[in-house]
Amino acid sequence: MAGIARLRDFVQGMTRLADAGAGEAAFLSEGAALLEDLVARDDWLPPAFAAAGPGYRQYLLHCDPAERFSVVSFVWGPGQRTPIHDHLVWGLVGQLRGEELSTEYVLGPPGTPPRPGRRDRLRPGEVAKVSAATYDVHVVENAVPDAPSISIHCYGANIGALRRHVFDPETGEARGFISGYTNDVIPNLWDRSGG
Amino acid sequence: MAGIARLRDFVQGMTRLADAGAGEAAFLSEGAALLEDLVARDDWLPPAFAAAGPGYRQYLLHCDPAERFSVVSFVWGPGQRTPIHDHLVWGLVGQLRGEELSTEYVLGPPGTPPRPGRRDRLRPGEVAKVSAATYDVHVVENAVPDAPSISIHCYGANIGALRRHVFDPETGEARGFISGYTNDVIPNLWDRSGG
Numbered sequence: 342m343a344g345i346a347r348l349r350d351f352v353q354g355m356t357r358l359a360d361a362g363a364g365e366a367a368f369l370s371e372g373a374a375l376l377e378d379l380v381a382r383d384d385w386l387p388p389a390f391a392a393a394g395p396g397y398r399q400y401l402l403h404c405d406p407a408e409r410f411s412v413v414s415f416v417w418g419p420g421q422r423t424p425i426h427d428h429l430v431w432g433l434v435g436q437l438r439g440e441e442l443s444t445e446y447v448l449g450p451p452g453t454p455p456r457p458g459r460r461d462r463l464r465p466g467e468v469a470k471v472s473a474a475t476y477d478v479h480v481v482e483n484a485v486p487d488a489p490s491i492s493i494h495c496y497g498a499n500i501g502a503l504r505r506h507v508f509d510p511e512t513g514e515a516r517g518f519i520s521g522y523t524n525d526v527i528p529n530l531w532d533r534s535g536g
Numbered sequence: 537m538a539g540i541a542r543l544r545d546f547v548q549g550m551t552r553l554a555d556a557g558a559g560e561a562a563f564l565s566e567g568a569a570l571l572e573d574l575v576a577r578d579d580w581l582p583p584a585f586a587a588a589g590p591g592y593r594q595y596l597l598h599c600d601p602a603e604r605f606s607v608v609s610f611v612w613g614p615g616q617r618t619p620i621h622d623h624l625v626w627g628l629v630g631q632l633r634g635e636e637l638s639t640e641y642v643l644g645p646p647g648t649p650p651r652p653g654r655r656d657r658l659r660p661g662e663v664a665k666v667s668a669a670t671y672d673v674h675v676v677e678n679a680v681p682d683a684p685s686i687s688i689h690c691y692g693a694n695i696g697a698l699r700r701h702v703f704d705p706e707t708g709e710a711r712g713f714i715s716g717y718t719n720d721v722i723p724n725l726w727d728r729s730g731g
């Protein structure tokens with residue numbers, strides 16, 4: 342199996358987990374294994390969903406029709422990083438290309454800057470798990486100075502539609518935001534006529 | 537509600553029917569009502585999925601991840617028509633723009649031409665139901681001589697991946713085919729950040 346069939350396989354596996362009533366624990370164990378399979382090979386992401394832009398890109402690849410999970414290609418150009426933000430749901434991050442650095446932030450008393458905590462560097466083929474209960478606020482940045490880095494994220498909601506928060510780096514003040522997506526079209530996973 | 541939200545609503549309604557275990561009868565009654573809502577207004581189909589080409593176009597708009605149903609935009613330019621073909625599954629056809637003509641064909645003894653049967657003309661907002669048990673072999677053509685016609689089809693399978701048949705107009709001989717889809721990308725229904 343190669344090409345877009347690899348992504349279709351992942352989507353169908355995650356859908357079966359959701360249909361079987363998986364909760365966060367099952368998604369973070371069995372879903373992580375599926376994502377490891379997906380990012381084990383870098384031969385399937387269409388170029389339109391791998392293109393860097395003037396800011397980091399969040400390309401939706403698939404959203405479960407009942408919005409139980411979504412799959413997103415994040416593309417960081419050199420020097421690009423997210424603001425300090427939360428997710429409010431479980432997440433899986435699989436590194437496809439390049440490397441990314443995730444820095445956890447711990448919120449302090451109102452008016453004080455969030456403090457950096459754990460730092461994790463993700464290399465191609467590696468999968469990280471996050472849970473709203475244990476690790477929810479972070480900054481992600483490209484760890485490669487001279488090329489784009491791409492990771493495939495899977496979250497326990499339609500992440501681009503979820504109202505969540507960014508945090509002021511000086512005061513920690515939370516501001517609600519809905520990220521949306523960069524793209525108006527997503528890959529067609531369903532043409533099997535090529536074999 | 538306007539724009540792509542209308543299509544998202546249809547997809548979520550059909551998904552709920554499928555999750556509730558709908559069989560052909562339920563899809564053809566309750567699904568038809570959902571499709572009537574969808575084609576009642578022509579304000580939501582993105583232009584990329586409404587463009588005519590040198591042959592008729594079959595643009596996938598959505599495929600259920602478990603491949604229980606699919607939604608396709610068919611675009612006929614002036615003079616364009618399908619070969620004589622079957623579907624093997626239930627189908628709903630909602631006319632969005634222009635008019636189309638469906639001519640049923642009845643297969644005769646081997647070596648004889650299929651005979652034309654019922655002819656149905658579909659006007660904007662109208663929905664037709666087809667069942668593999670009662671009406672499966674037909675030709676569809678643009679009924680408007682000078683403009684494209686567009687209908688939204690929903691079938692009880694991933695129709696572009698299903699092995700089905702076209703029939704020789706002289707001999708009735710069946711040949712297996714898999715239609716595939718015209719498009720490599722499908723609409724992103726899931727960005728709710730615009731409100």
Ligand SMILES: [Fe+3]
Nearest residue numbers: 426428479481
């Ligand atoms: Fe994040």
Ligand SMILES: [Fe+3]
Nearest residue numbers: 621623674676
């Ligand atoms: Fe047909």
Ligand SMILES: [Mg+2]
Nearest residue numbers: 532716717718
């Ligand atoms: Mg194709």
